Amino acid sequence: MVQNSRSPSILRKKLLRLADGLRERFGVPSRPRRANILDALVQTLLSQSTTDHNRNLAFNELKKQFPDWDAAAAATQGALARAVSSAGLGNQKAARIRSFLHWLRDEHGELSLEFLNEKSDTQAVELLTRHKGIGIKTAYVTLMWASDRDLFAVDVHIHRISGRFGLIGAKTTPEKAHSELGPFVPKGRAFELHVNMLAFGRTICKARSPKCRECDFRRMCPHYRELNRKNSNQVPEPKRTRDKLRQAPKN
Numbered sequence: 553m554v555q556n557s558r559s560p561s562i563l564r565k566k567l568l569r570l571a572d573g574l575r576e577r578f579g580v581p582s583r584p585r586r587a588n589i590l591d592a593l594v595q596t597l598l599s600q601s602t603t604d605h606n607r608n609l610a611f612n613e614l615k616k617q618f619p620d621w622d623a624a625a626a627a628t629q630g631a632l633a634r635a636v637s638s639a640g641l642g643n644q645k646a647a648r649i650r651s652f653l654h655w656l657r658d659e660h661g662e663l664s665l666e667f668l669n670e671k672s673d674t675q676a677v678e679l680l681t682r683h684k685g686i687g688i689k690t691a692y693v694t695l696m697w698a699s700d701r702d703l704f705a706v707d708v709h710i711h712r713i714s715g716r717f718g719l720i721g722a723k724t725t726p727e728k729a730h731s732e733l734g735p736f737v738p739k740g741r742a743f744e745l746h747v748n749m750l751a752f753g754r755t756i757c758k759a760r761s762p763k764c765r766e767c768d769f770r771r772m773c774p775h776y777r778e779l780n781r782k783n784s785n786q787v788p789e790p791k792r793t794r795d796k797l798r799q800a801p802k803n
């Protein structure tokens with residue numbers, strides 16, 4: 553990862569440039585309608601290490617077998633694991649869902665998260681992350697998709713791009729990146745920037761072999777500058793040395 557030089561004004565400028573450039577390339581994504589927050593949370597838990605398609609298959613099967621969350625909470629972990637198996641890591645995901653449902657019922661008396669609509673962003677994130685199985689990223693993704701909150705969720709693609717682009721430090725964790733980037737994202741554009749950075753990370757600024765030559769941001773990108781510097785340091789052997797080597801007798 554690249555050393556970054558971040559001041560609030562540079563961060564703001566770079567994030568705005570990124571948001572505008574990505575809008576030109578990918579457009580403005582339409583926001584889904586407000587969703588049930590507990591449904592969105594379970595979908596987020598099912599998303600780990602799988603495709604959207606398999607996540608949806610698992611969620612639909614879960615809803616088919618357990619028409620309400622009380623029925624799911626009453627089920628055994630094995631039954632839940634079978635229902636969500638198409639998303640992979642069935643046992644692990646079933647355990648997390650079951651543990652959250654039980655915790656929610658104990659804490660709030662009912663299996664619903666709609667009361668979060670009355671809370672501020674900070675309060676809603678704090679309430680969700682009180683459960684030890686829910687991290688900052690899961691809380692942000694859930695609230696960003698389920699409501700019209702202007703929250704910027706940092707996933708693996710966004711964390712990687714932010715590191716390369718010098719928006720966060722080399723040691724900044726994805727969790728910490730939420731508080732480091734969020735305040736500087738252009739107002740009202742967190743969802744748009746999140747979705748477009750995902751598309752950018754999947755198509756251009758890929759984990760392996762980023763397509764820097766196709767990237768509109770390379771002039772502003774410390775990672776690209778660093779690559780160029782390294783390449784220009786690989787000076788070819790001077791001609792005279794090469795000629796001498798060619799003439800050296802072979803044993």
Ligand code: SF4
Nearest residue numbers: 757764767770773776
């Ligand atoms: S120049 Fe390369 S590393 Fe930098 S943001 Fe673009 S694709 Fe990513």
